[in-house]
Amino acid sequence: MSDLIEIRWHGRGGQGAKTASLLLADAAFNTGKYIQGFPEYGPERMGAPITAYNRISSDPITVHSNIYEPDYVVVVDDTLLESVNVTSGLKPSGAIVINTTKSADYLKSVLNDYSGDIYTIDARKISMEALGRYFPNTPMLAAIVKVSHIMSDEDFLNDMKDSFKHKFAKKPEVIDGNMKAIEMALNEVKKI
Amino acid sequence: MSIRERLSGNEAAATAMKQINPDVVAAFPITPSTEIPQYFSTFVANGNVDTEFVAVESEHSAMSACIGAEAAGARAMTATSANGLSLMWEMIYIASSLRLPIVLSLVNRAVSGPLNIHCDHSDAMGVRDSGWIMLFSENNQEAYDNLLMAHRIAENENVLLPLMVCQDGFITSHSIENIELEEDDKVKKFVGEYHPNHYLLNDKEPMAIGPLDLQAYLFEHKAQQANAMKAAKDVILQVSKDFESWTGRHYGLFEEYMLDDCDFAIVCMNSTAGTAKAVVNDLRAKGIKAGLLKIRVYRPFPAEEVAEALSNLKAVAVLDRADSLNGMGGALFEDVVSSMYVAGKQVPIVNYVYGIGGRDTTCNDIESVYNDLSEIAQSGKVDNPYRYLGLRKGDM
Numbered sequence: 001m002s003d004l005i006e007i008r009w010h011g012r013g014g015q016g017a018k019t020a021s022l023l024l025a026d027a028a029f030n031t032g033k034y035i036q037g038f039p040e041y042g043p044e045r046m047g048a049p050i051t052a053y054n055r056i057s058s059d060p061i062t063v064h065s066n067i068y069e070p071d072y073v074v075v076v077d078d079t080l081l082e083s084v085n086v087t088s089g090l091k092p093s094g095a096i097v098i099n100t101t102k103s104a105d106y107l108k109s110v111l112n113d114y115s116g117d118i119y120t121i122d123a124r125k126i127s128m129e130a131l132g133r134y135f136p137n138t139p140m141l142a143a144i145v146k147v148s149h150i151m152s153d154e155d156f157l158n159d160m161k162d163s164f165k166h167k168f169a170k171k172p173e174v175i176d177g178n179m180k181a182i183e184m185a186l187n188e189v190k191k192i
Numbered sequence: 193m194s195i196r197e198r199l200s201g202n203e204a205a206a207t208a209m210k211q212i213n214p215d216v217v218a219a220f221p222i223t224p225s226t227e228i229p230q231y232f233s234t235f236v237a238n239g240n241v242d243t244e245f246v247a248v249e250s251e252h253s254a255m256s257a258c259i260g261a262e263a264a265g266a267r268a269m270t271a272t273s274a275n276g277l278s279l280m281w282e283m284i285y286i287a288s289s290l291r292l293p294i295v296l297s298l299v300n301r302a303v304s305g306p307l308n309i310h311c312d313h314s315d316a317m318g319v320r321d322s323g324w325i326m327l328f329s330e331n332n333q334e335a336y337d338n339l340l341m342a343h344r345i346a347e348n349e350n351v352l353l354p355l356m357v358c359q360d361g362f363i364t365s366h367s368i369e370n371i372e373l374e375e376d377d378k379v380k381k382f383v384g385e386y387h388p389n390h391y392l393l394n395d396k397e398p399m400a401i402g403p404l405d406l407q408a409y410l411f412e413h414k415a416q417q418a419n420a421m422k423a424a425k426d427v428i429l430q431v432s433k434d435f436e437s438w439t440g441r442h443y444g445l446f447e448e449y450m451l452d453d454c455d456f457a458i459v460c461m462n463s464t465a466g467t468a469k470a471v472v473n474d475l476r477a478k479g480i481k482a483g484l485l486k487i488r489v490y491r492p493f494p495a496e497e498v499a500e501a502l503s504n505l506k507a508v509a510v511l512d513r514a515d516s517l518n519g520m521g522g523a524l525f526e527d528v529v530s531s532m533y534v535a536g537k538q539v540p541i542v543n544y545v546y547g548i549g550g551r552d553t554t555c556n557d558i559e560s561v562y563n564d565l566s567e568i569a570q571s572g573k574v575d576n577p578y579r580y581l582g583l584r585k586g587d588m
Contacts, residue, residue: 024369037368062330062469064364064467065554104406
């Protein structure tokens with residue numbers, strides 16, 4: 001279990017955090033890894049806080065519990081920062097990736113002075129520019145791949161292109177927009 | 193060649209059903225097994241299977257339709273969870289007493305109430321004495337493999353009993369994980385065709401099904417069911433052996449993980465066994481001789497084999513994901529204790545009720561059980577054999 005990576009996603013119902021965790025599992029699977037992607041099901045309604053998880057490893061994964069000490073945390077909605085303890089158990093050697101335009105000072109204060117790396121990305125801007133609508137999950141997926149080095153940018157881009165071709169077979173016009181969102185996110189995610 | 197895939201437990205179950213291509217599927221949706229008939233109805237609509245899909249109005253009707261189909265001579269399958277199985281209750285007994293080898297995919301969930309949609313084994317435990325063969329599955333792979341073996345076991349002429357394949361609701365049913373799938377034509381060949389000796393639509397052999405069965409016969413019929421259940425053990429092993437020579441994946445009545453040289457072990461079923469394996473690995477790395485016995489075949493219960501496998505241990509913990517609320521411990525605990533007592537094996541045994549209503553069971557929880565076992569192994573004493581694991585104590 002030497003290279004096991006554990007990721008926890010925080011989002012709100014309807015933003016696609018669960019879908020993003022499944023897409024990340026897919027992408028890692030396609031690079032030959034063993035994967036788990038699973039949501040923590042609670043009251044399912046739009047806007048409610050939701051959590052999803054990923055385990056990714058070169059070896060088979062047998063643990064079937066939630067993740068309490070993740071290597072990485074992804075926050076899809078920054079309004080959760082003041083109501084959910086998103087850094088709970090997060091390893092100092094890891095990182096947190098937040099969809100936000102808030103200041104570094106604000107983020108450090110709401111993250112209880114988390115000592116690991118803090119990355120931000122404006123997924124709203126990227127999504128509106130690339131897709132014309134607010135789907136934060138695609139840029140956040142790209143951001144966590146970039147930060148966690150689960151795979152190379154090139155492998156990820158190729159895999160997502162294939163996956164979008166399949167997923168959007170009936171509406172190919174959205175494939176380019178999604179690929180643009182991923183490319184922008186890979187370039188724009190930054191450490192504060 | 194096996195096919196490397198990634199599927200949720202529900203997708204794995206639905207895929208197995210697609211490859212089995214039964215004559216009839218009758219199902220009513222209920223969380224967390226809803227996806228199984230949902231995916232399957234897509235296979236029907238897309239022409240991937242030629243199954244007659246019966247969208248019934250309740251689980252009672254789902255099992256009734258399976259009984260009708262199976263009695264007529266067809267191969268029938270269904271899926272359900274928790275209260276869906278509760279509503280089938282009457283027909284569950286009728287299916288087994290009519291010796292109809294229906295196969296059910298049970299995605300384990302807490303039976304109400306109060307209302308809870310998450311995993312525990314109270315649904316399965318409620319039907320443990322109903323005459324169904326019960327196979328438990330640690331993950332999506334085992335849920336798939338158990339379903340591929342199900343018909344060969346259930347339809348064997350020495351068995352002729354319905355069979356349910358259990359997996360943990362949400363924990364495995366909704367988790368995407370790696371899986372090895374088999375090719376459609378190979379599955380078809382392995383499962384084979386169903387040609388019952390006796391069936392209702394055989395105009396050369398008119399017969400009555402389910403008539404009045406009073407003092408003169410019911411007792412003997414029940415004894416025949418019991419004998420069939422006993423006979424199922426060898427059939428399960430034979431089918432599992434055939435399955436292994438085809439796929440390379442080994443299955444027995446239970447899985448022994450680091451058991452043969454261990455000092456103490458946990459006995460449990462379904463997904464928690466995977467978590468326990470990770471803990472056993474960690475403990476072994478520290479030189480602690482921990483082991484695991486994962487029950488696969490819960491009915492028939494492999495009493496002699498379990499007693500033998502545990503006989504040389506210094507302490508055993510049985511984990512029950514359902515509380516029998518009987519003041520003495522969970523159902524699996526009672527089965528293991530009975531097995532040991534009858535076989536004359538004296539090993540200190542302790543029971544933990546855990547994971548009720550989807551309460552998460554972590555590596556730390558499992559490690560605490562092994563720590564307790566280490567103490568019991570040293571003292572040889574069990575002060576309180578009926579315990580909880582992961583219960584929030586302040587609320588009691």
